[in-house]
């Protein structure tokens with residue numbers, strides 16, 4: 001089913017304030033999300049934080065159902081977090097106790113900077129070796145290369161589905177089949193995929209998945225979630241616990257048996273409620289329809305940029321997602337981004353830390369990143385191309 005663009009735009013208050021092409025950074029929230037968050041804050045103002053939480057307990061509980069439905073999981077396999085980074089960290093550091101100096105961790109070249117920092121810290125303190133899985137001719141993590149690297153010393157495969165620095169889409173399900181066949185835990189960073197394309201954890205075959213709320217899902221900042229395949233939630237002990245994740249016993253503690261052992265007592269309930277509404281909103285539109293529109297818009301934007309004099313598009317892979325990255329001769333990416341901002345267009349910037357292994361392998365400079373979402377329209381794409389054409393013609397930034 002195709003989307004009702006007029007309705008989508010009417011329900012996105014930010015559309016009235018410029019052209020927003022930074023959905024991979026932080027999207028524009030739909031009105032129902034904003035209203036849910038504001039409404040909850042009003043409740044807190046009236047009844048205090050605890051009173052509001054008691055009143056809204058059923059709605060807050062339903063957020064787990066929504067997130068589970070979004071990715072084909074069960075509600076008890078979901079832990080809500082404040083970011084994708086925190087979700088990834090909770091899974092990764094829980095695995096650390098399984099690592100020894102002769103352990104290898106295999107990762108995609110697309111890994112995000114936050115994960116690379118954690119990998120380096122754990123490598124330093126445990127002696128594990130981190131190896132980057134080579135890419136195929138189109139820049140995707142190569143499943144055949146992965147299969148050839150496996151051995152009994154591999155204790156984790158960590159892959160980023162869509163990187164922060166471009167439209168590459170990794171073959172996550174092929175990787176999942178290999179991980180499953182060898183019984184190796186598979187941690188997927190789906191931060192840029194969730195909300196943009198359909199995600200089904202059973203089809204992918206991942207054991208753990210980290211995602212954020214504020215990007216293509218269009219939820220509030222400070223939200224994210226971790227999926228943990230059922231037996232793992234009980235097998236993995238979080239690196240940090242509190243009395244919510246692990247209720248106290250007379251002389252010890254008993255971690256919860258569901259994924260919420262990775263949560264802690266205190267969190268922003270207004271934001272979580274907003275996340276649930278954002279997920280329901282995306283499900284209501286339909287992920288296949290959102291994906292089709294994101295692909296259509298990013299395809300025309302990418303083609304238009306590629307045709308500009310001095311422009312270079314840096315996205316990899318045969319079926320790129322809605323993250324269009326480019327450079328323009330004579331322009332540093334931060335200046336280009338600032339020039340777009342002056343023209344009322346919000347764009348993003350991808351620096352080396354967004355995907356350090358990839359930036360080093362390809363020798364990438366900072367990139368301008370444009371990431372349309374389903375509520376953007378064709379006129380906005382044309383207007384952006386006009387501004388870029390003018391900047392390209394001026395030849396200097």
Ligand SMILES: Cc1ncc(COP(=O)(O)O)c(C=O)c1O
Nearest residue numbers: 083084085112163164189191212
């Ligand atoms: C691929 C990828 N992974 C992880 C993250 C981190 O997300 P968060 O800021 O919610 O921790 C980002 C954010 O840009 C990202 O693009």
